Amino acid sequence: MKLYDAPLAPNPRRVRIFLAEKNIEVPRVAVDLGAREHWGEAFSAMNPFKMVPVLELDDGTFISESIAICRYFEEIQPYPPLFGVGAVGKAQVEMWNRIIELEFYRHVANAFRHSHPRMADREVPQIAELAATAPGRAMAALAKLDKVLQSREFIAGNAFSVADITGLVTLDFLKLAKLEVPVEMEAVRRWHAELGTRPSAKA
């Protein structure tokens, strides 16, 4: 088994944190995104959508998409459960993971990808208006997450889950987008700080 990884990108980090929480070691192969290694033929054969991370299984099967890779490891090593417990618990983790991705991460990514010179050949064309409006939408979503986090420790309830991993990675990604958590969002700041002190955060 091999994990095609990139040290600085947010999605591969989701998988690394997930694996650290499960205490699973997987050999990693660094893909040089700066040199556009993921655009080459060898990488495209593994993932035609040309994105990291990709997990290669021993039988040559490739699994791309960070959350799909995490799901694979949840199935082969269920403890500790990071996708929720029971029908309602699993649905709630899925719900919060999606809300963070679609309502928060998406806009942080747009703010960064549609403005940063390094992304000019990946977002073609970069749309300045999208970069300009994305921060407002990201922060509106974050304010709603703040409300939820006022009454519980983790975003999907009282247990740490993959939705918190998506939250941490997005919050750490704010800096690249030149954004920060507003001072008044105390619950988000507490959540961010606590997630950041878990040993897995270093992954």
Place this chain on the structure above:
Amino acid sequence: MKLYDAPLAPNPRRVRIFLAEKNIEVPRVAVDLGAREHWGEAFSAMNPFKMVPVLELDDGTFISESIAICRYFEEIQPYPPLFGVGAVGKAQVEMWNRIIELEFYRHVANAFRHSHPRMADREVPQIAELAATAPGRAMAALAKLDKVLQSREFIAGNAFSVADITGLVTLDFLKLAKLEVPVEMEAVRRWHAELGTRPSAKA
């Protein structure tokens, strides 16, 4: 149990098709999106992100996000399995569902939502350049799906899954975005036609 639903929107339809495939009946409450009923206080209390569908459980728990609702029903009634079988199968369904959402659906939605007058108060501001560039990105992703579908019946392998439901709903959504499947994408056209003849497609 109650499903807050809207007849014309693509995401609630994903849940209806999923339920039809599982042969599960759930009482439905129609939400009038045209009258912005989902922006009112009653609906926002169920889902602060103001989107349909929402599932209300008998104990008052609310689950939003179409795929999270589908996951709930997969857990309480596993047969037929629509999220894949086994660790690799489940990861592959998750991977293809996400690829269709993030690489295809997202751009079809942008083409529609950032250009249609009816969406002007939902996408604020509508970004004309985003609407103009989205079709090209949607079609580039569809060409990759076409290649995959040349060698198998369903997108995640040889069994129908929730990823096919996301595919069908997105393909039917093309019309609203004034797009269509190019004639040369024969495998996608075959897939679309076959999915459209399943009884669940009427849901």
